[in-house]
Amino acid sequence: MPQFSPLPKSSQPLEKGLHKDGRRLTPQRLRVLHLFEDLGSGRHLSAEDVHHKLVESNTKVSLATVYRTLRLLVEMGFLHQLELSENGHRFELANDDHPDHHHLVCIRCGRTEEFECDEVLEAGKLAAERIGFQLVESTLNVRAICPSCTPK
Numbered sequence: 638m639p640q641f642s643p644l645p646k647s648s649q650p651l652e653k654g655l656h657k658d659g660r661r662l663t664p665q666r667l668r669v670l671h672l673f674e675d676l677g678s679g680r681h682l683s684a685e686d687v688h689h690k691l692v693e694s695n696t697k698v699s700l701a702t703v704y705r706t707l708r709l710l711v712e713m714g715f716l717h718q719l720e721l722s723e724n725g726h727r728f729e730l731a732n733d734d735h736p737d738h739h740h741l742v743c744i745r746c747g748r749t750e751e752f753e754c755d756e757v758l759e760a761g762k763l764a765a766e767r768i769g770f771q772l773v774e775s776t777l778n779v780r781a782i783c784p785s786c787t788p789k
């Protein structure tokens with residue numbers, strides 16, 4: 638049996654990830670994953686955010702290791718990587734309870750809001766069908782400037 642405590646909410650991605658290629662969740666990977674679990678769905682963190690939170694909780698880890706861990710958790714299917722702003726990637730929990738959604742992101746400060754839109758999903762589906770592609774996901778990332786970053 639894998640040596641980690643059961644995670645109630647995202648047991649599905651957890652199993653998916655483990656079965657995908659048999660890679661182990663080391664304590665450090667698990668700690669990063671728990672961080673996302675504790676925050677819940679719909680939170681979008683940069684590698685710097687994750688690093689900061691780990692250091693705050695007295696976990697000694699370098700930013701480079703955090704990057705590597707995040708990339709691995711994405712490959713294993715636990716996290717989604719979002720390419721939202723100029724200042725780097727954001728990561729969020731890959732969760733079946735939190736299905737296809739879209740992002741409105743401030744290109745200045747990185748504030749990220751989620752929204753749902755069936756029309757976007759439908760447009761993606763139609764386009765894929767028309768061209769004969771097999772649909773994986775339809776996600777719209779809208780780049781914008783939030784009220785706090787708008788010059789008065």
Ligand SMILES: [Zn+2]
Nearest residue numbers: 679729738751
């Ligand atoms: Zn999101």
Ligand SMILES: [Zn+2]
Nearest residue numbers: 743746783786
């Ligand atoms: Zn902003």
